[in-house]
Amino acid sequence: xxxxxxxxxxxxxxxxxxxxxxxxxxxxxxxxxxxxxxxxxxxxxxxxxxxxxxxxxxxxxxxxxxxxxxx
Amino acid sequence: xxxxxxxxxxxxxxxxxxxxxxxxxxxxxxxxxxxxxxxxxxxxxxxxxxxxxxxxxxxxxxxxxxxxxxxxxxxxxxxxxxxxxxxxxxxxxxxxxxxxxxxxxxxxxxxxxxxxxxxxxxxxxxxxxxxxxxxxxxxxxxxxxxxxxxxxxxxxxxxxxxxxxxxxxxxxxxxxxxxxxxxxxxxxxxxxxxxxxxxxxxxxxxxxxxxxxxxxxxxxxxxxxxxxxxxxxxxxxxxxxxxxxxxxxxxxxxxxxxxxxxxxxxxxxxxxxxxxxx
Numbered sequence: 001x002x003x004x005x006x007x008x009x010x011x012x013x014x015x016x017x018x019x020x021x022x023x024x025x026x027x028x029x030x031x032x033x034x035x036x037x038x039x040x041x042x043x044x045x046x047x048x049x050x051x052x053x054x055x056x057x058x059x060x061x062x063x064x065x066x067x068x069x070x071x
Numbered sequence: 072x073x074x075x076x077x078x079x080x081x082x083x084x085x086x087x088x089x090x091x092x093x094x095x096x097x098x099x100x101x102x103x104x105x106x107x108x109x110x111x112x113x114x115x116x117x118x119x120x121x122x123x124x125x126x127x128x129x130x131x132x133x134x135x136x137x138x139x140x141x142x143x144x145x146x147x148x149x150x151x152x153x154x155x156x157x158x159x160x161x162x163x164x165x166x167x168x169x170x171x172x173x174x175x176x177x178x179x180x181x182x183x184x185x186x187x188x189x190x191x192x193x194x195x196x197x198x199x200x201x202x203x204x205x206x207x208x209x210x211x212x213x214x215x216x217x218x219x220x221x222x223x224x225x226x227x228x229x230x231x232x233x234x235x236x237x238x239x240x241x242x243x244x245x246x247x248x249x250x251x252x253x254x255x256x257x258x259x260x261x262x263x264x265x266x267x268x269x270x271x272x273x274x275x276x277x278x279x280x281x282x283x284x285x286x287x288x289x290x291x292x293x294x295x296x297x298x299x300x301x302x303x304x305x306x307x308x309x310x311x312x313x314x315x316x317x318x319x320x321x322x323x324x325x326x327x328x329x330x331x332x333x334x335x336x337x338x339x340x341x342x343x344x345x346x347x348x349x
Contacts, residue, residue: 012210015229017244022330025247026210034211041213048220053202053228 001027004039011042016054072115072123073268078147080177082206082242084235084281085118091269093126101266102133104294105140110264112141120144124163131165141168145204148172151186157193169200171228174219176212188222195223202226206233208242234334235278246327253330254312254322261307264294272297274306277333279340288349289340301349302340311335318345 001009005027012023027035044050075090076083093101105113113134115127121144134140144167151157161167174187187203194201202225205215219227231244258274265276271292273280280289291297305314311332315322320342329335339345 011213015213017207017210017229017231018246019250019252019330022247022250022327029247037211037214041216044217044220048224050216050220050224051226053226054230 004035007042008035008038011038011045014055014057015052016056019056072120072126073118075122076117076119076147077122077149078119078178078181080181080237082177082208082232082238084233084238084278092123093268097268098126098129102130104264106135111136111139112143114143114145116145119149120146121150121160128165137166142166143169143171145171145173147178148174148182148186148190151190151193154189154193157189158197161193161197161199167199169202170194172201172203173206174203175205175207175215177206179215184218187219191223191225202228204228204230206230208232208244231331233278234328235281239278243328246330249325249327250330253332253335254315255310256332257310258306258336259332274303278337279333286346288346311339314339318342
């Protein structure tokens, strides 16, 4: 599995919609264009420290989130 | 709170049309339940929740410990046409702790992105916690996040479109394979009470009771009757895997869509033998 595929799988698991197994299978099925699309989203999510409420990953400290508005 | 909504999203989990509202007796029953069961966190949902502010305030005014009660709403945000209008609606609640905005490719047809920003800013100003709930039918729908992250830094709740109401059999998130972990899970919200307008109490807020053919076994007009029901006893005791075993429902070859708690729960409780047992 390529690093870029892992990044997309991690995004899908962090949103909470797929388990790791499902995310891995999904990434293997999509086109290069769709992967590029998903990588853009992943980059944006990382850059903005987006917190996903239904995440299947443990929460990490958020360096720049306004605590008054983080659930 | 009721079924009325000023949007008509294709993926809406509500199967009901028109305006069904809580009666005075229902409001009194809800207030009594909140007070006697010492419930400290209230979620108001619709239809469109803000069409029911007088009824919500009626409930809140009857709550004994309102200062220590957290009040949350889910809204489509239609009222956020400008800052003043957004703040005015938020101020009309007796108290409001947090707001969840439903915004996705379906809601986007009815709500401009500028309204999301108006509402977020109004919440920041009023010190109301804000998050956005995004329903998706494909992981590619996550591209909406590129726009949301430009507005501000707030939590986002991603959900697959629920197989209920208008979305039932029409729109769904495809799962590549079954997540077998679902078998060890039980209903995640079975310790929370839900009141469905015109129907009664349940701990289910999913497809099992939202679809038109829901039976009365899953929802009761009186809270005590619901908590004494066979359905509640079963759903609060067993995991989904244990339920499949209990009713001799084969676990092999389960469709990937049953990776979702609500889909699997509905599959189990639509089984004729299980229904007879209730």
